[in-house]
Amino acid sequence: MTRTKPSRLSYLTTGIIKENPTLILMIGLCPTLATTTSARDALGMSAAASFVLILSNVVISLVRKFIQPSIRIPIFIIIISTFVTIIDYALQAYQPSLYRVLGVFVPLIVVNCIILGRAEAFAYNHGVFDSFLDGLGNSLGFTLLLVVMGSVREFFAAGTIFGKVVTPAWYRSAPMLFMIFPPGAFFLIGILKALVIKLKLDKG
Amino acid sequence: MNSRTWMVVSLLITCLVAGFALAEVFAMTKPKIEQQKIDATNSALGQVLATAQSFKEITKDSLWYGLNQSGAKTGIVIRSARRGYGGPVPVLVGLDLAGRIVGLKVASPAEGLKETPGLGLKATEDWFARQFVGLDSAIALKQEGGTIDAISGATITSRAVARGVAQAISKYSEHLKP
Amino acid sequence: MNEDEIKVKAEVEVKANVKEASSPPVSTLTLTSTFVVSASPHTRSPATVSRIMWLVVFALLPALGGSVWFFGPRSLLLVALSVASSILFDSLAQKAFGRKPTPFDGSAVITGLLLAYNLPPGVPLWMPIIGAAFATIVVKQFFGGLGHNFINPALAARAFLMVSWPTYMTTLWLKPHGGPLSGLDAVSAATPLALVRRAAELVPPDMNLSELLRQANSLAELKRLFIGNVGGCLGETSALLLLVGALFLVILRVVDWRIPAAYIGTVIVLALVLPGSHLMPWFHVFSGGIILGAFFMATDYVTSPITAKGRIIFGVGCGLITMLIRLYGGYPEGCSYSILLMNVATPLIDRLTRPHPFGALRKRQVAA
Incomplete structure (x- = not known):
């Protein structure tokens, strides 16, 4: 039996739903739970992480022939942390209000499992363009989940989505604050995970 | 190699x-x-002392003079923080030359406020800060003999704000002479 | 008796067990019935679960009567809404998840009752409904239904309402029939529990702190707290009526005495020894939700340990956390959180206190 090479397109799409890093592989949960208290913060976090993920994937794939297996992890970390520091400075300079909210979570992108995971599992043994697609796909999957969680939590806890008022005034005078607290994040991701499993089971 | x-x-x-x-x-x-x-910093200072065109930092991160166009002092801004429920509650207090409060800003969560949403976080709402405007002494909650209505369910935070303001006023009265 | 006979018997038993395990309702019954009689976990009739549940419901009724007397018909309305929506959401969720709806097994009724008992009597009418939805759908049915929930549904719903609408849950007290909110004539704006930490703030102008504390520790206050004409959550104020029901359950051995005894005992000891505790032990025991929590919620079969030693540990833990929250925490009442935290620790406690098979060597003995 010959294994067919997966198509280019599938590199892009698997990361979005089928192997969604957070919802299916259950990695990178720390920023997912901590930064999704509003849709805007969630989008900011996923944009920052996506920047790092795509660029580190591309760069690691570019230089992979020169990296000896025994020291690959230190080199991955140096490359990743360089991009993280760059995004950290950039946010401070151009998006200070977002930076104040994301705070410690930006430096923590360095140890985001998704980024090191993709470097190790994909970029280290695939070409530059494929790695770019993989990074993009995983970024989209991560962004999708974070924005969904951020929107749902903001909707319940503040009655708004991306700061836009979407609920009547009586709701906003006493919203369900539970969702802005950590337990709300845990329950929500549990429910989303259950939905995904249900969809998978229904598909067979 | x-x-x-x-x-x-x-x-x-x-x-x-x-x-x-x-x-x-x-x-x-x-x-x-x-x-x-x-x-x-300047935009936050401007919010509590609207009469000033520019600000001069006297003590790092805690005391500023507000200056008008000709460089004369119009008031001062003091930053102080007392312990609330989740941590320090930083407040910026704007005082005019007579020592009256003209503006009060409680730090937002993005600026380091760690109070509970729905309770202590209500200290950042306008109505609460407005109660302080115009006062110059005896800053305290109603249940402690003052005039400030506490946020319901968040006495600890309300008290931290009131005491922060009181501390600011008592500590820096010598800077108010024109 | 020859060996073959024994073997056949063993096989029959194994088969019976497998059958039990494959049908969830029966296996939960078996679990539950262990508490009723201290016999082996053999199959009982399906009526047993319901019987226990309805007995608990019955035991909770005196307190409901008291609540209506103290806080007026509004508490009956809140209880009715809470119970009805618990049954409704429970059955709807069971249907949605492909289980057989069991609206009248009594468990949803208990959840609804306990949830309402844990609400201030002045809360808006939608709160018990939202709380019941959270308790039955999210906490109970999401985790597998009756017998599988990892924390007490009613208490989880209380915690959920507490973080979501903290103002409503901490301010909407009603003045009880025949007494001021705090039980003290001098203090009208707070529940008795507020005296634990905030006594200094509540001193009226014509009185000093020691005078106020003396009143709080007086026999008149004890009588009010015991009978229940003080402010507080809907069903928790009358220690007397709760104890009537609790005694009934303990005598019928529906609930084990160990958890409440360990819980209340710990509270008494800590009230005496902890620094910062100005009030008498009985003040702590009879104010707030300790009686309700210790007898009716901490003893929940599903979320408390099954071993005798484990139950003592569980009760002591509840008492410890309750008193730490009351004396040093940010909330006036720590009863619900203490039980929830110990619920989460229950599997661990059960593991630590697992009894040894008769005749088996302990690790230390083996090593020696």
Whole structure:
């Protein structure tokens, strides 16, 4: 039996739903739970992480022939942390209000499992363009989940989505604050995970 | 080049490239970052002391003189913080030359406030801060003999704000002479 | 008896067990019935679960009567809404998840009752409904239904309402029939529990702190707290009526005495020894939700340990956390959180206190 090479397109799409890093592989949960208290913060976090993920994937794939297996992890970390520091400075300079909210979570992108995971599992043994697609796909999957969680939590806890008022005034005078607290994040991701499993089971 | 040497050299090269790239980005963004910090402070100061055109920092991060166009003092802004429920509750108090409160701003969560949403966080709402405007002494909650209505369910935070304001007033009255 | 006979018997038993395990309702019954009689976990009739549940419901009724007397018909309305929506949401969720709806097994009724008992009597009418939805759908049915929930549904719903609408849950007290909110004539704006930490703030102008504390520790206050004409959550104020029901359950051995005894005992000891405790032990025991929590919620079969030793540990833990929250925490009442935290620790406690098979060597003995 010959294994067919997966198509280019599938590199892009698997990361979005089928192997969604957070919802299916259950990695990178720390920023997912901590930064999704509003849709805007969630989008900011996923944009920052996506920047790092795509660029580190591309760069690691570019230089992979020169990296000896025994020291690959230190080199991955140096490359990743360089991009993280760059995004950290950039946010401070151009998006200070977002930076104040994301705070410690930006430096923590360095140890985001998704980024090191993709470097190790994909970029280290695939070409530059494929790695770019993989990074993009995983970024989209991560962004999708974070924005969904951020929107749902903001909707319940503040009655708004991306700061836009979407609920009547009586709701906003006493919203369900539970969702802005950590337990709300845990329950929500549990429910989303259950939905995904249900969809998978229904598909067979 | 044998593999052991290459291991060292490749790591060295990676570090060098990363170091230079970061130095470059740092130099590029540094002035901008500092400008952002100054802007943020000035806009917060402007909110509590509207009569001032510019601000002069007297004590780092805790006392500013507000100056008008001709450079004369119009008032002062004091930053103080007393312990609330989740941590310190930073407040910016604007005082005119007579020592009356003209503006009060409780820090937002993004500026380091750690109070509970729905309870202590209501201290950032307008109605609460407005109660302080015009007062010059005896800043305390109603249940402690003052005039300030506490936020319902959040006495600890309300008290931290009131005491922060009271502390600011008592401590810096000597700066108010024109 | 020859060996073959024994073997056949063993096989029959194994088969019976497998059958039990494959049908969830029966296996939960088996679990539950262990508490009723201290016999082996053999199959009982399906009526047993319901019987226990309805007995608990019955035991909770005196307190409901008291609540209506003290806080007026509004508490009956809140209880009715809470119970009805618990049954409704429970059955709907069971249907949605492909289980057989069991609206009248009594468990949803208990959840609804306990949830309402844990609400201030002045809360808006939608709160018990939202709380019941959270308790039955999210906490109970999401985790597998009756017998599988990892924390007490009613208490989880209380915690959920507490973080979501903290103002409503901490301010909407009603003045009880025949007494001021705090039980003290001098203090009208707070529940008795507020005296634990905030006594200094509540001192009226014509009185000093020691005078106020003396009143709080007086026999008149004890009588009010015991009978229940003080402010507080809907069903928790009358220690007397709760104890009537609790005694009934303990005598019928529906609930084990160990958890309440350990819980209340710990509270008494800590009230005596902890620094910062100005009030008498009985003040702590009879104010707030300790009686309700210790007898009716901490003893929940599903979320408390099954071993005798484990139950003592569980009760002591509840008492410890309750008193730490009351004396040093940010909330006036720590009863619900203490039980929830110990619920989460229950599997661990059960593991630590697992009894040894008769005749088996302990690790230490083996090593020696």
